[in-house]
Amino acid sequence: MMTKTLTLGAALALMATTASAQTPIYGSWPPASDYLNTDTLPEAFAMISEATGGSLEWELIAGGQLADGRGTLAAVTDDLMQGGLQIPVYTPEAMPNLTLLYSIVVPGDDPMAAAAAAAETIFLNCPECLEEARENNVLPLGGFASASYRLMCTEPPASLADRAGRRIRATGGYGEMATLGGGTPMSVTLTEAVGLLQRGGLDCLMATREWLQTYGYGEYAKYVTDLPLGNAAPAVGFLINHDLFTGLSADEQAALLHASAFITAKHTIGNYVLRDQESFENQQEVNGVELVEPADDLRAMVEGFADHDRARLIEVGTRLGVSDPEALIETYLAAVDRWRPVSAELGTDIEAWTQRLWDEVFAQVDPSSL
Numbered sequence: 024m025m026t027k028t029l030t031l032g033a034a035l036a037l038m039a040t041t042a043s044a045q046t047p048i049y050g051s052w053p054p055a056s057d058y059l060n061t062d063t064l065p066e067a068f069a070m071i072s073e074a075t076g077g078s079l080e081w082e083l084i085a086g087g088q089l090a091d092g093r094g095t096l097a098a099v100t101d102d103l104m105q106g107g108l109q110i111p112v113y114t115p116e117a118m119p120n121l122t123l124l125y126s127i128v129v130p131g132d133d134p135m136a137a138a139a140a141a142a143e144t145i146f147l148n149c150p151e152c153l154e155e156a157r158e159n160n161v162l163p164l165g166g167f168a169s170a171s172y173r174l175m176c177t178e179p180p181a182s183l184a185d186r187a188g189r190r191i192r193a194t195g196g197y198g199e200m201a202t203l204g205g206g207t208p209m210s211v212t213l214t215e216a217v218g219l220l221q222r223g224g225l226d227c228l229m230a231t232r233e234w235l236q237t238y239g240y241g242e243y244a245k246y247v248t249d250l251p252l253g254n255a256a257p258a259v260g261f262l263i264n265h266d267l268f269t270g271l272s273a274d275e276q277a278a279l280l281h282a283s284a285f286i287t288a289k290h291t292i293g294n295y296v297l298r299d300q301e302s303f304e305n306q307q308e309v310n311g312v313e314l315v316e317p318a319d320d321l322r323a324m325v326e327g328f329a330d331h332d333r334a335r336l337i338e339v340g341t342r343l344g345v346s347d348p349e350a351l352i353e354t355y356l357a358a359v360d361r362w363r364p365v366s367a368e369l370g371t372d373i374e375a376w377t378q379r380l381w382d383e384v385f386a387q388v389d390p391s392s393l
Contacts, residue, residue, distance in 0.1 A: 047105035050089030058294040060085040067282045074278035092212040100160045109259040118155040119343035128196035128253040136366045138168035138291045140358035141257035165261025165286035170295035171251035175244040176227035182318035189226040192216045197229040232303035241306035250317040276390040288376035
């Protein structure tokens with residue numbers, strides 16, 4: 024009889040837990056095969072479930088079934104879904120400070136330094152960033168940086184002359200880089216670019232090598248210039264509904280902030296450092312993608328771009344309504360410089376990066392201030 028009583032008690036406890044569990048929905052617009060959907064988010068959501076004892080069980084719906092790249096912010100704001108992937112430049116006026124950050128092209132190829140610096144800037148040094156997020160009823164967690172973009176085209180693009188007049192998919196600061204090189208920038212989403220390449224509406228992309236495989240660009244853009252164009256951050260990998268966050272317990276909020284640190288490390292390293300190279304090698308083998316050696320004029324343009332672009336960034340920030348765009352730019356780039364030695368120290372150790380981001384950024388945040 025005692026055994027039956029305990030079994031019934033356990034069953035009732037389980038039913039109570041299940042009944043009280045929240046099941047927020049994350050609507051992801053990249054294809055189901057994207058690393059975000061196959062690796063980063065499932066691991067992050069499992070961590071949240073474990074840390075909260077099952078009180079938060081995120082559901083992932085991939086492939087743009089709920090919202091596309093441009094519609095994600097509105098869908099999360101309006102609670103049509105509680106989480107998603109946001110690219111700030113797709114809706115630039117909504118959160119001007121984040122848009123300005125996204126528009127900065129960081130020289131070189133150190134995506135983790137850029138991603139960590141963006142997290143530090145947003146959560147510790149940019150109260151306007153968080154205020155804008157609150158005004159949109161969202162919280163910009165899980166920001167990651169892409170690998171350095173490369174120029175990839177349907178015909179070999181070695182020099183500036185080769186780029187003249189070409190229609191180039193380029194967003195943020197890369198749009199200015201395309202213009203400076205004589206091309207015509209086109210601000211289209213990653214998924215829109217596939218059809219345009221296929222129909223001849225695009226000649227080139229400024230994109231990461233990983234997207235050759237994930238989005239199928241390698242079927243059409245078979246020529247990749249062997250020249251890093253710089254890193255951009257933050258893409259907001261875990262944009263969540265603000266009302267959801269404020270309604271959670273302290274332990275649940277902490278679990279989401281821990282997951283934010285993990286997503287930043289996991290997706291930046293797993294997808295844009297490790298898989299970026301693997302995907303490129305795959306596309307060389309499967310689709311015959313080729314490396315193109317850049318001409319000296321193209322290399323010189325890229326090396327001098329950051330200095331050239333400063334005035335444009337300040338103008339863009341001012342036009343968007345950023346109170347002090349120059350200060351935001353300086354704060355972010357100074358943070359990048361601080362994180363570069365950490366990047367050299369930690370390399371591709373995702374666990375170590377997650378802990379460092381927690382210790383130096385998210386553990387310093389008062390959740391009630393968000």
